[in-house]
Amino acid sequence: MSSTDPPLPAPLKRTSSISAASETSQTAHDYIASQLSLEAEAREALPYQFDTCTKPLGPLRQTVYACLTCTPPPASKYQQFTPAGVCYSCSISCHGEHNLVELFTKRDFECDCGSTRLSTSGTPCTLQLNAATGQKGGVTGEKAREGNRYNQNFEGKFCGCGEEYDPEKEKGTMFQCLGLGHVQDGGCGEDWWHPECLMGLPRTRHEEVNVEANGALETVKEEGEDEEKKSAETNGSTEEHAAIEDPPPPPGFPAEDDFDHLICYKCVDAYPWIKQYAGTPGFLPAVPADGSSAQAINGHAANHIEPAAETASVDDSKKRKADDEPEASQESNKKAKPDTSVPHANGATTADASANGIHIADAPIQPASVPVTSEDAPAQPKHLSLSPATPTKITLFTKEDFRDHLCRCASCFPRLKPHRQLLEEEEVYEPPVSESSHNGDDAGSATGSLLSRGEAALSSMDRVRAIEGVMAYNHVRDVLKPFLKSYADRGEAVGAEDINAFFAKLRGDEAAMREAAAAAGASNGGVDGDGRREQGGY
Structure with a gap:
């Protein structure tokens, strides 16, 4: 190459720009896929409908949540505290932005949302029917059920140690008591x-x-530790980390x-x-x-x-083998022979009387005794053998x-x-399963997603408004496509400020346009260190 030839363009900057953008950016297809995945996770976490409060159904065995925002735990045991619990639906629709503690199932419990137990918080129940308006929402001051029972779980504390449960720090498994007694009775009230x-x-x-009572237990433990050490040397610290995460009982x-x-x-x-x-x-x-x-x-x-x-x-052995016992068999056999050995009042039998020439008036024959078997004998109450x-x-x-x-x-x-x-085994109330959970199990499916709901809403619109909406969408698409193409031609990623400035200009919002333009100008200076949250790949 001679000295007069023009220098070749260096594509490294553009390649670097695209590479850097691709690490932190995503295409529209990837974005939609990620949203569908998030919606699938949400359906899995919240599979039930949450549009109806269970309070009108009365006391149930149901999943209960404590709202620590509406009923903050007392600073000391001398401070007055009014515990309260809300149902699954109210925990989402009425207390979704609050600090909630899931207590799991509680027996014979009625939802406290919208009742006097939450009156100081001012949080209304948005799901119950308001008697004043005839519509859902705005329900406060309803009479709370007196039969509800509460324990320390409603303060966010669990177990006999009274610790606050933190799912991020808690190790191992906790177990819920069957709950024979309430706190007032000296029991735990279904504590964990x-x-x-x-x-x-x-x-x-x-x-x-101390394992002195079972010396073999200590030996087994030592052998297990040696095996763990050998395994750790071979496979790294994975098993050791798992042991720390989930300690054995x-x-x-x-x-x-x-x-x-x-x-x-x-x-x-x-x-x-x-x-x-x-x-x-x-x-x-x-x-x-x-x-x-x-x-x-x-x-x-x-x-x-x-x-x-x-x-x-x-x-039990006697009852099962009553016929094999000699005394009982002989006794019953004797009682089963009325022709030769029917007893009379004086102790003589018909056979003896005939031998001595004594005439005895015929007496009614006694019914034969039936051998008692294990099926016929009354069962012994079990508590007698405890x-x-x-x-x-x-x-x-x-x-x-x-x-x-x-x-x-x-x-x-x-x-x-x-x-x-x-x-008997108790039944736990569960709200109806949401339709989206039925139809949207596949993470990649658009069924039940926001995208499909938007399309459904568009199809149910008035024809004129639907046509206007489609025309507006086409207009945005026609204008946005060349705007994004210019960035693609230059090999640059599209930043959030660029998008904001584009739509501000499209709306004619001068103030927003100047603000977005200033922000975009301040961020110029190359790919490295520009501080932009990029959204490229178009």
Whole structure:
């Protein structure tokens, strides 16, 4: 190349500009796809309709939320506090911008939104029908249900330790108590518990629990630690990080798959008769709540259960094999022979009287005795075979079929009757599923999205207005296309300020146009360091 030849253009700047823009920009297609994905996530997080308050339905077992914005927790226990809970729909439609705490399901609860419990906050219920206007919204000062029960969960606190639940910091799994008793009864009111707190252990030191009662447990733990170290050396710190994120339950705590419900020590102490079921069919062995060894409690219980179980086993064996018992068989056989051995009042039999030549008037023949089998014998009430209740604080863990093993005799049923959760599995109210959740499961589908709703709204418009809207859209498209093309030809990304200036000019908004132009001028100076939020790729 000679010195007189013009220098070749350097495309590096343009390539660099496009490359830099592509890292932080997206095309219109990518933007729509991302919006559809976000809408799909929203449908998954909020799958139910939220246009109807459950208060008119009365008390239900339903998902309840505490609004800490409308009912701030008290600064001290001496400060007056009026707890309140709202239903799923009101948590979104009426308190969507507030600080909410999900309490999950609560039994026999009526929504407090729009009631006197939230009167100081001034937040109305937008979903209930206003009696004054005949329309939804603006409902305040409604009478709150007196039967609602509240606990510390409505202050954002959980467990026996009273900690505030932070989903970003909380590690491990918390478990909800079946809730035999309310706080007023000495129970917990369906509180959520840490495994360590159920066992009376400090949360930060559950791995240091004394395992002298089970020496093999410590050995297994050491072997597990060695395996984790070897695995970490091979695969990095992934497993170690997972262990930190989700720590194992403390030793002695049942595996999650082994139980279906739990009854915390507070509710057990409120109704101590339930202690007798520990370790019986439908119940796991008792877990002490004072940090002591579970072996001591269950060993003490076994000393009482084994004789009862042994007696029951013998009794059951007799009932199952009543025909094989010699004495009972012979006795029944004797009573089954009226022709030769029918007894009379004086103890003589017809056979003896005939042998001695004594005439005895015919007496009515007694009905033959039928051997008693296990099916015919009355069942022994189960509570008679239960062990005495231990004085130790314990937590009970139940299996799925525990209700089938509760004694329901005339003496025990009055204890069960106030607790419906012990008699049958409860139904949880769920709002109707939204149509968009039915039709928009696919993240890439436009069904139920804002885009499809816009198209649906356009199709339902008045014909004249629809035509005007389409014409306006075509006008914007015809003007916007060359505007974006000029940036594409120069290899530059389109910034937010450029778009603002374009639409300000299109609207004829001089003030907005000058402001956007000034902002765009201040940002000039190359791709690197211009500080613009780019939106390129057109």
